[in-house]
Amino acid sequence: MDLVDQPLHTILEGTGHRSPDLGGSTASILVALIGLSLIRMAVDVSLGNDGDSVAATDELEQALATLDRQSVALTDLADADQGAFQAYLAALKRRRPPQASEGGRDAAVAIEQAGSRDDAVSSAETVATRMPVQAAHVIVQALELVVATGDRIKSTVVSDIFGGAALLHGALTGVLLAVDINLKSGQPQSHAALAADRDHLSWRGKDAFAEIKMRAEAASYQL
Structure with missing residues (x-):
């Protein structure tokens, strides 16, 4: 079952204990989905403003379609x-260091197996x-969409688009923190491109x- 199909209490129970079923980045992606929904509502309500040009209406309709695609993408990313x-x-549980009592061929086999398990952990980390x-890519694009369409939003729902953007910003912080902790382990050279991507996304998100x-x-309004 997809995460978004589960009751909220199940998600909360799967997050808020010592051995969570959901990691911090997954929880942050779910928060981003709520933020996207608020933004979508504000855009949808703002369609058909009296006096809007055809171009302005088209812009909001395109924004709705983009938000729907972003919602699907984040839903899939939450599950992934x-x-x-x-x-x-699971890879961490399988990793076991060689025992001091193991000697000769047994020790060599144990070391080889440990190396294989370390590779599995490194791969899982990546x-x-x-x-x-x-997920950060999608969230940043959504924040930039708010910047692009914010002046088309009705005053009656503008607080909702700001609230949705605030949730997106918090979610972006959460997913980037998850990236940071993962980058602290493993082989730095294998994470160089991811680290550069992370920094660029952080800059774009802050700017938006x-x-x-x-x-x-x-x-x-104060954010």
């Missing part, structure tokens, strides 16, 4: 991220890092949210 998290935990990076905050303050 959970799977990557579980695979990483996959577990890619998922939140991919700074613009959204400025617009919110101009409308007498």
